[in-house]
Amino acid sequence: MFMEQVSNGLALGSIYALTAIGFTMVYGIISLINFAHGDIYMMGAFFALTGFAVFKLPLFIAFLFGMAGAALVGLMLARFAYRPVFNAPRINLFLCAIGAAIFLENFAMLVWGPETQSFPQVINNQVYRAFGFTLSTLQLIILGTGIVLMAVLTYIVQYTKLGRAMRCTAQDMNAAKLMGINTNRIVYFTFALGSALGAAAGILVGMYYKAVFPMMGFVPGLKAFVAAVIGGIGSIPGAMLGGIIMGLAESLGAAYISSGYRDAIAFIILIFILLVKPAGLFGKSVREKV
């Protein structure tokens, strides 16, 4: 049973990891705790479902459609919700994020209806067993998509001009601006990319559990936040590791402690990390300039 629980945890963890990456990226660039991220994840799932069920797109195209739709939502949020208060104190930006989250939830309820909708069975979900591990096709797809998207992201951030500009903007926005980097464009790009990644997670979750509903982003949004903090907020490999740790902890916690506490376990880990290593596993502790 232990190995099975570990494989459950890995599948869950890779979903958290995907969600957490987009979250941590946005924080890395503009230090915004984007609480609307979970709802962008939900929007992505709904866009993909619409593309698949209404426009009858093939699965892969519907997937890209969901990511593109969510990226657009992310861009609009950045432009209309965050941009106007960008130079205001951080707390305003934070409140805007919460407002945007509530807006998106209610928007989805009006457009798609409040009830849970079933995601059609799109992939023949076969179960593979080896060395006590059980993994299903969909779990493998989730893990695979996570790894591929992460590789693409690492390439963009580390080896392209745009990525360099992103890293510069993250380090010091004003200096980057002085060096001729169009920081606005970088911020929008980051939002679009982060949202697309979040949407990918949302779509995979919709496919995995075959259920899509307007409130589906709330808890995963919080969990992504916890995963990002565990890994060191702002760090992309940290977010991935944090997600996996969370997934494993939840599955094993539900198995060996009690299934009633599984959501609490995430936050217990958060408190523990904040007490022991406040910067997170991969985070650098930066002394505040006085």
Added chain:
Amino acid sequence: MKKLSYLLILLLILSLVAGCGGSGGQSGDKPSEIYLASANPMTGDSAQFGDMKVKAIQLALDEVNAAGGINGAQVKLLVGDDTGNPKEAPNVAQKFAADDRVLAVIGHWNSSCTLAARGIYEAAGIPVITDSVNKAITDGSTPHVYRISLTDTAQAQHLAKYAYEKMGKRRVAILYTANDFGNGLMNDFSKAFNELGGKVVATETYFEGQSKDFSPQITKIKAKNPDLLFIAGYYVETALIAQQSRSLGLNVPMLGTEGISSEELIKLGGQAVEGILFTGFFHPEVKFPGTEEFVKAFKEKYNKEPDTYAALAYDSAKLILEAISKNGATREGIKKYLDEVKDFPGVAGPISFDDKNDVTRGIIILTVKNGKIVPAEVQP
């Protein structure tokens, strides 16, 4: 759904507007309009049930109104949305309690909502007919609250007996939702099943509306080798549990309660819920006087099959309408009628209330066969 939400908003606004101007107009002996209210989850995870209930109640009212109303008065329905959330239910109850025109309330579908709201109705002396199943609702402290469905205790006992005697199961695992409804079912089922001589090998829990991943629970249950999985919850989660059980290799028969008796279960669960057994209080193929006519009228009006709660809500509305025409349009009159009624011919079977205001009725066992809900072959 979009249309429905607009309609609801409109209804809410209308009822507010009517509430401001209407209270003075009832001085004559014969009111020209009679108001009933229905409080249900119209949005949220259980929205499907509220929708069906309101449709059925409206059907009952339309029938009476088309026949000239009660003593010439047309009957109108006010709809309140408790969103299935016990935090919201008291607000809805308060609104109805403050409205003198409301003669009776049909509702609150979720047990937690009824529990949260019943004190307010009791204080206002409004008769309530609920279809929530938690046993605490009719503990004697609220004589104005009547229950038209069986308690979860009665249901759990019937189910435990069915599982032990008719299905021949001895090792059952329980997966229950962490609220009044799920907890009650889990305890009562375990007690009854143990008394019969069976064994409850695992009890796991989850959170309604939050949990989508049940793999840790299912893996744990699988390791205990049960021969039956009893799911005490609602249709969304049950559909997911069924699917995840299949993909994790837990292939045992599943038993549920009337909380999953809905077409949505099949839409969400697909192949995985095939063969699942659950309690029912109503099925179009199990006929009582009036059942056929009700099913036909419902289908004609809404182009949908009525479900259990539609039938119970229809019966509730019929009971109240009958009470008004017998005892007059007062809250006391309705209560008096409900206290005395014997074997009222409901479409889901005859209705009488015992001294604790609980209905006395049997259960039927339903199952999913070829994507349709049908009565199970073996009945209790």
